[in-house]
Amino acid sequence: MTTFENAxxxxxxHLGHIVIETNRFTDWRRFGTDAVGMHHDDLDTGLMRFRLDDRECRFLLRRGPAEDVVATGWHVDDHATFEQIEARVRAHGVPVVEGTAEEAxxxxxxxxxxxxxxxGIAQEICATPAVSPEPLRMLASGWVTGDFGxxxxxxxxxxxxxxHGYFTTVFDARLTDYIDETISGVKLRIRFLRVNERHHSVAVAAxxxxxxxxxxxxxxxxxxxxxxxDDLARSYERVHELGFDMALSVGQHTNDRELSYYARTPSGFEWEVGWNPVVIDESTWEPSTHRGISVWGHRPVGRTIIDKLDQFRFGARSLARPERTVPALSGAGVPDDRAPAPR
Known part of the structure; x- marks a missing residue:
């Protein structure tokens, strides 16, 4: 690559927006607006958005069968950064598609x-996010976004x-730390990657x-x-009162020290609402390995043996279907033997 692409x-x-495909619009509207407490806008019968701040869109929901996240959007500071990432992706021979005016x-x-x-999660890079003139109408007093995404x-x-190699190649992501955890006899390693001072914008569990x-x-x-x-506590209470499933109770993480809970969304994946994680000081931060996900709390709520069997079933099925990767942008990967010593 050229010097421009290597800079x-x-x-x-900054993690800027998420695209979710779902047919459960009514449940999602109640979940996002009445339970979590975000601002909600209907665009048409097949699209709706949630806002957290003055940006026009933070979560875009479109009708479709996936019941899943289908794209993550990364907002960049300027057009030069946009073009630098574009050149980097193209230099690795990976196809890029310019979004239509309507998609933008x-x-x-x-x-x-x-x-x-x-x-198979599409990555979108975006420049010049629009600011909405409409005041926020939401139950939460506010959300932490800005330079942190x-x-x-x-x-x-x-x-x-x-x-890990993919996000390092494309966005120059840095390793913040690892967590080693054993859940129901299964040993997990979780990598936490940052692209700015937020403790992590991507967590990768295996x-x-x-x-x-x-x-x-x-x-x-x-x-x-x-x-x-107070926003955290009140949203936790609303999730319970409105009958949405709670995945994990309130607890505090070992690595970023964030206080949080996990609710289950209408599409099945989980939604963490957190408060007060640490902010990375790039001049002093050193990666480390933590034992266990939580200092306290984060207990499974209402989980049955059927849920555990489903997890094993999904794991077994994954052996028969190759996971979609982008080898050209993943380099040689980043092996576990680089893991730092535990704290």
Whole structure:
């Protein structure tokens, strides 16, 4: 690659929007607006959006059968960064598609480019997000976004090194830390990757020693960050009162120290609402390995033996269907033997 393509884009990339395909619009409207507390806009019968701040779109829901995240959008600081990432992807021989004017409009951006990503999740880069003149109408007092982006996305994979390599190649992602955890006898390793000062914008979880993926959906969970502890507590209460499934109770993570809970969305993947994670100081941060996901809490809620059997069933099925990767953008991957010593 040229010097232009090699220059780091770290810090100029922010998780900007998420595209979800679902046919459960009524349930999603109640979940996003009445339970979580986001601002909601209907575009037409096949599209709706949620807002967290002055940006026109943070979550775009379109009608379709996937019941899953189908694209993640990365907002970049300027057109030069946009063109740098585009040149980088093209230099690796990966096809890119320019978004239509209508696609850019529904995402609330001026420029949109799409290319393949891990697990079949399209990656979109966007420039010049639109600011909405409409005041927010939502139950939460506010959400932490800005230079940190909207939150993070977590995926499970049978190919963690390639997934890590992908985000390093495309966005110059940096390893923040690892978590080793054993759940129901299954050993997991989770990598946390950042593209700016947010502790992580991508979490990559894998079963150690087994090339399986135990989760049906492309994403395991999405995360957004409340402005206040009161917002977190009130949304937790609303999720219960409205009858949505709670996946994990309130708890605190070992690595980013975020206080959070996990609800189950109408599409089946989980939605983490968190508060007050640590902010990375690039001048002093050193990656480490943590034992266990939580300091306290995050207990499974209402999980039955049937749920556990379903997880094993999905894991077994994943052996028969090759996971979609983008080898040209994944390099040689980042092997586990680079893992730092535990704290």
């Amino acid at each position: 780091s884009v770290f810090g100029a990339v 409009r529904t995402r609330g951006v001026e420029r949109l480019l799409r290319f393949p990503g891990p697990k 909207l939150g993070h996305v977590a995926i499970t994979t049978a190919k963690p090194a390639l997934t 079963v150690r020693g087994l090339p399986i993926d135990p989760v049906r959906t492309r994403v395991q969970h999405l995360n957004i960050q409340t402005a206040t502890l």
